Amino acid sequence: MASFNTVAGCVLASALFAMVVGKVSNALVHPHKLEKPAIAVSDEAPTTAVAAAPAQELPPIGPKLASANVEAGKAIFQKQCFTCHTIDKGGPNKVGPNLWEVVGRKKGSHEGFSYSSGMQAKGGDWTYEDIDHMIFKPTAYIKGTKMAFAGLPKEQERADVIAYLRSMAASPKPLP
Ligand code: HEC
Structure with missing residues (x-):
């Protein structure tokens, strides 16, 4: 034992x-x-990927607007855009310019806002399609844009937001 x-x-x-x-x-x-340094591995890949990425082809958003949901768009706007943009008539510029009547407005033209040179060079008015590209991926649409926003990947969400932007005008532009 x-x-x-x-x-x-x-x-x-x-x-x-x-x-x-x-x-x-x-x-x-x-x-x-x-x-x-596990993080250092990703140092190179994303930068080259972003630089090399071609402007993405999007299917036209126009046909989706008729059935888009303005109220849903408003909710998305308040969550995703309102930190940087007011949208009421005469509202102040914040990090981004006021967006009242932005549909059909000349790009980079809101008074009192200091746009990036990329935006100033873009030219033309904000069509539905141009806004779609802008909010899909601002950095791909405007070189060196100041709009530090990742983008809305979901087409339905973009359609809803654009329908809301359209509604925020004295007389909304006709649908395409
Ligand atoms: C982090 C801040 C930020 C967020 C979030 C943001 N924006 Fe912007 N936005 C900006 C800035 C800054 C500019 C000016 C860009 C420039 O000068 O390059 C801009 C410009 C724009 C313009 C062009 C306006 C003009 O006068 O030409 C539109 C349209 C726009 N934003 C829509 C949106 C929408 C819709 C959302 C939400 C889905 C959004 N933005 C989210 C900062 C932001």
Whole structure:
């Protein structure tokens, strides 16, 4: 019995010892593992991808506008755009320009707002299609734009928002 206890004691002790050694060596090894800069790997890929990405072809948004939901668009606007844009008549410029009557407005023309040079060089009026491209991916549509917004990937959401933008005018432009 005594020898059994001794053996059992030894086994237990070495098991404990192994556990402690394991913990300690883990603690010693882990910091070294974490020192490897996992983030640095992604350093190059995205920048080249963004630079090389061609302007994306979007199917025309016009046909989707007739059935778009203005109320849903308003809710999306308040969540995604309102931090930077007011849209009421005579509303102040914030990070971005006021968007009252933006449909059909000359690009980069709202008074008192200092647009990026890319926006100033763009030219033309805001058509439904142009707004669609702008809110799909601002950086792809206007080189060096100040609009730091990732974009709305969902076509239905863009249609709803554009329908809302259209409604925010004294006399909304005709649908295409
Ligand atoms: C982080 C701030 C920010 C957010 C969020 C943002 N915008 Fe903008 N927006 C800007 C800025 C800044 C400009 C001016 C861009 C420039 O000068 O390049 C702009 C410009 C625009 C213009 C062109 C206006 C003009 O006078 O020519 C439209 C249209 C527009 N935004 C719509 C939207 C919509 C719709 C949303 C939400 C889906 C949105 N923006 C979200 C900052 C923002």
